[in-house]
Amino acid sequence: MTSAEKYVTAAYLVVLAVLLAYLVIYAFKLSRLEREAAELAELARRRREAERAPEPEPDAEEVAP
Amino acid sequence: MGLALAFYWVPDAPLEGFRQRIFYIHVPVALTAYACFGWAAWKALRLLWLRDDRYDLESYTAVHMGVIFGILTLVTGSIWARTSWGVWWSWGERQLVLFLVLFLFYSAYFMLRYSVEPGPRRARMSAVYALFGVVLIPVSFLAIRLAEGLIHPVVFDRDVGSNLAGSQLLTFLICFAGTLVLAASLYANELTGKRVDERLRELREALS
Numbered sequence: 001m002t003s004a005e006k007y008v009t010a011a012y013l014v015v016l017a018v019l020l021a022y023l024v025i026y027a028f029k030l031s032r033l034e035r036e037a038a039e040l041a042e043l044a045r046r047r048r049e050a051e052r053a054p055e056p057e058p059d060a061e062e063v064a065p
Numbered sequence: 066m067g068l069a070l071a072f073y074w075v076p077d078a079p080l081e082g083f084r085q086r087i088f089y090i091h092v093p094v095a096l097t098a099y100a101c102f103g104w105a106a107w108k109a110l111r112l113l114w115l116r117d118d119r120y121d122l123e124s125y126t127a128v129h130m131g132v133i134f135g136i137l138t139l140v141t142g143s144i145w146a147r148t149s150w151g152v153w154w155s156w157g158e159r160q161l162v163l164f165l166v167l168f169l170f171y172s173a174y175f176m177l178r179y180s181v182e183p184g185p186r187r188a189r190m191s192a193v194y195a196l197f198g199v200v201l202i203p204v205s206f207l208a209i210r211l212a213e214g215l216i217h218p219v220v221f222d223r224d225v226g227s228n229l230a231g232s233q234l235l236t237f238l239i240c241f242a243g244t245l246v247l248a249a250s251l252y253a254n255e256l257t258g259k260r261v262d263e264r265l266r267e268l269r270e271a272l273s
Contacts, residue, residue, distance in 0.1 A: 007144050007148035008083060008084055008086045008148075010144055011145065015094065015137050019247075022251070029258055033262060
């Protein structure tokens with residue numbers, strides 16, 4: 001492999017490496033977004049269940065010993 | 066396809082020989098960086114003109130893409146300089162320095178953006194900055210043609226394409242189209258990611 005061929009190959013490989021690095025970073029970002037979306041969905045589900053749950057009757061406490 | 070053509074189809078350039086093949090990645094990447102910065106300025110102008118803050122994220126994403134392609138331009142240009150001129154960088158060449166200035170100007174955009182609280186003020190300041198930067202694009206582009214003591218090659222002059230053979234021009238155009246499509250795809254993905262991030266933040270604030 002001549003010197004020129006090495007440099008040309010290096011130039012193309014650098015572009016490929018930067019793009020791959022970008023894709024890896026973007027994949028991490030996507031997984032973070034997915035995790036956050038799942039947390040928010042869980043939070044919303046708990047809140048909905050808390051709203052649906054019946055209020056404790058005030059008499060029940062008075063009867064209890 | 067562009068890569069295959071660049072490596073296996075186009076003939077070696079008469080003066081530069083095999084190393085001229087860096088041209089098919091360096092120039093499309095550089096032109097794409099200019100296009101990204103130009104797109105960012107256009108979105109910034111829309112923001113200032115229409116007072117619509119949704120253009121802020123679009124302008125920011127375009128600057129982000131432009132900086133990535135700017136890094137690639139500097140690195141591939143540096144490799145080409147090393148193999149052609151024997152040096153990695155030449156401070157005496159105005160066109161190189163002007164591109165570096167353009168790149169550093171848009172890199173500083175992020176410092177400005179993150180030094181201001183999110184909101185309409187930050188959006189307007191970022192838009193004005195992105196708009197100012199676009200002035201450097203024609204200066205940087207024309208410097209290659211106007212510089213004295215030129216060692217940077219000029220491929221497209223007034224008689225467009227006259228310095229390229231037919232196969233070289235076709236390969237260049239395919240590589241340029243591919244790079245533009247790549248940049249557009251990355252821009253769309255990045256913009257979607259940023260929008261989702263913003264919506265999730267709003268949702269978190271609403272639920273907390």
